[in-house]
Amino acid sequence: MLAYAIKRSFAAFLILIVVSGLTFSLSHLSADPALTIAGEQASDEDIQAIRELYGFDRPIYIQYLEWAGRAMTGDFGESYHYGERVSTMIAGRIGTTMSLGVLAILFALIISIPLGVVAAMRPNSLVDRFALLVAVFGQALPTFWFALMMIIVLGVWWRWLPISGNDSWAHFVMPTIALGYYATPALMRLTRAGMIEVLGSDYIRTARAKGLSPTVVLFKHALRNAIIPVVALAAVWFGFMLGGSIVIETIFNLKGIGWLSYDALLRSDLPVVQAIVLIFASLYVVLTLAADLVNAWLDPRISVR
Amino acid sequence: MSILEVENLTVDIPVAAGMLHPVRSISFSVEKGETLCIVGESGCGKSLTSLALMGLLPKAAIRRADKLLFRGEEIGDLPERKMAHLRGGAMSMIFQEPMTSLNPAYTIGDQLMEVFRRHVTRDKAAARDRAIYLLEKVGISSAASRLGQYPHQLSGGLRQRVMIAMALMCEPELIIADEPTTALDVTIQAQILHLLAELQNEFDMGLILITHDLGVVARIADKVQVMYAGRTVEEGPARAVFDSPQHPYTQGLLRCIPIPGKTKRGERLGAVPGIVPNLVGDLSGCMFRNRCPHAAPVCATADDSLVTGPDGHANACIRPEPERVAEAVA
Known part of the structure; x- marks a missing residue:
């Protein structure tokens, strides 16, 4: 188990180097930070002076190594636009994004697992068809459109929920639904497929032959086995959601790091963009690792390999 | 009769x-x-x-x-x-496929005791004793330590013995x-x-x-x-x-x-x-x-x-x- 964890951590480290290296070089190729800092009215001399002052005139790999070395100590530099420390800016906003991500994935699981189980118990029944309908809608509707529709109906017409900002729990309701619904179809379909397969297995017949109650057969013997791939997928989706929160946070004006990255991209605020990409990538890697560990706990056969 | x-x-x-x-x-x-x-x-x-x-x-x-x-x-x-x-x-049943008839996610002890606790008594210790007794009966050595094992750790013959023990629990x-x-x-x-x-x-x-x-x-x-x-x-x-x-x-x-x-x-x-x-x-x-x-x-x-x-x-x-x-x- 320890060897497995060490191996995985090393792989994770390599992934982070590649991701940060790519982001760093691509963003420096696509935008000239000196121009951003100097502003539109700056003269060529000013721009050149800034270039030298910040070290933008040096080869890009030197700049990257310097940035990476500081990033490892948690120092991501200062925002070009706000002049604030990037680490402070992120620390102040990451809570919002994490809350949204956790709420959204919980929402998705709470909807999709029961729906998938019920659909699997009676394939092709009315309930199954309804679940399919929910899934098709979730897959087909673009998140931003769905979010805008909710704003119009729940926020503007009926005035049930606030449409912008992150001052109270009520501000999180619509973003959670919009983001969570997006993940529901995949998780629901996987739960349904897994349950149908498991319910037809020999050990479920054994469980029934033991005279166990339908509840025990369904939840203890079937769901535990059917849920294994769902856990892995949920972790991946949680990663997507943190990334996908860029759109949702922008629409609902939730000031998390999704919103921050959108803002930073518009302003070519490179230190902020790089830091956020690195953080998203790290979260993603950690989540995948966590999913593997949860799976090893759910399925005793995995940890042996 | x-x-x-x-x-x-x-x-x-x-x-x-x-x-x-x-x-x-x-x-x-x-x-x-x-x-x-x-x-x-x-x-x-x-x-x-x-x-x-x-x-x-x-x-x-x-x-x-x-x-x-x-x-x-x-x-x-x-x-x-x-x-x-x-x-x-x-009345109990033993199936043809010992390799797939046990639930891979639970220990054999859990699966043995479960049927006893359903039909005879909720008492965990009694179920455990019965499981050990029957595992020994079906010829499985060091029965007590086997209770914590998962089906994939046992051979086909052993699994069928477990299935037989399970059928006999009550x-x-x-x-x-x-x-x-x-x-x-x-x-x-x-x-x-x-x-x-x-x-x-x-x-x-x-x-x-x-x-x-x-x-x-x-x-x-x-x-x-x-x-x-x-x-x-x-x-x-x-x-x-x-x-x-x-x-x-x-x-x-x-x-x-x-x-x-x-x-x-x-x-x-x-x-x-x-x-x-x-x-x-x-x-x-x-x-x-x-x-x-x-x-x-x-x-x-x-x-x-x-x-x-x-x-x-x-x-x-x-x-x-x-x-x-x-x-x-x-």
Whole structure:
């Protein structure tokens, strides 16, 4: 188990180097930070002076190594636009994004697992068809459109929920639904497929032959086995959601790091963009690792390999 | 009083092409301490018969029976909730596939204790003691430490022993074993059967052993029931059926296996040519007629009910032995 964890951590480290290296070089190729800092009215001399002052005139790999070395100590530099420390800016906003991500994935699981189980118990029944309908809608509707529709109906017409900002729990309701619904179809379909397969297995017949109650057969013997791939997928989706929160946070004006990255991209605020990409990538890697560990706990056969 | 008495058990399954009749009006009974072997080739309805007894048929299947008495009580119309109380308790089942019949996510201790705690007592310690006792009974060494193991850590033979222990947890009066040794190595097969027969003797249970292995039957059966295409074609005390098989199908089956003292050295073993018939739609006459060396036009229409001889040995051949012999002479 320890060897497995060490191996995985090393792989994770390599992934982070590649991701940060790519982001760093691509963003420096696509935008000239000196121009951003100097502003539109700056003269060529000013721009050149800034270039030298910040070290933008040096080869890009030197700049990257310097940035990476500081990033490892948690120092991501200062925002070009706000002049604030990037680490402070992120620390102040990451809570919002994490809350949204956790709420959204919980929402998705709470909807999709029961729906998938019920659909699997009676394939092709009315309930199954309804679940399919929910899934098709979730897959087909673009998140931003769905979010805008909710704003119009729940926020503007009926005035049930606030449409912008992150001052109270009520501000999180619509973003959670919009983001969570997006993940529901995949998780629901996987739960349904897994349950149908498991319910037809020999050990479920054994469980029934033991005279166990339908509840025990369904939840203890079937769901535990059917849920294994769902856990892995949920972790991946949680990663997507943190990334996908860029759109949702922008629409609902939730000031998390999704919103921050959108803002930073518009302003070519490179230190902020790089830091956020690195953080998203790290979260993603950690989540995948966590999913593997949860799976090893759910399925005793995995940890042996 | 028989532990189990079945009269005219029928299973029908609606399929796209019409109604499938995999089990048609079969009857049998099992006494305390008795072993009934149900024999037949794949697809003859023997596994469905066992599932029908346990109330574990697939949802689409329709079960009917004139009598389905367990310990003298009718269980044919028992609601599922009450049936579940019998299953795993007073009657239990051992399946064909030990590799997949245990849940991979739980320890064998958990799976053993679970059935005891469902039917006997919630007491965890008692369930644990019972599980250890039975694991030792089925010949598993260091039983206590095995409780924490997962199915994938055990071999096929060990898993089948666990399945047997599980079936015995609540002191059942009837055990139904559906081809319990088919999936195992030949060397293990004999051990498992031996174990099963021994335990049956010790606990004085009724045992229904479903198999296509006549060698197995010869060793442990008290009564034999030969099934073909959903019908009983021959039944009776094991000795009688083996010594003087009456139905051409039974005779064919017995020619397929070497019998010590009977089969001559160098003699070719027999085979039953042809395949089992399609059982969809209306069926009449003897289903074996298209593979039978003695078939005559009358076999397509006549009644194929069992005719019982003096020693309880019954067979369903429409043209019984004397008639066939007369024909051979003429």
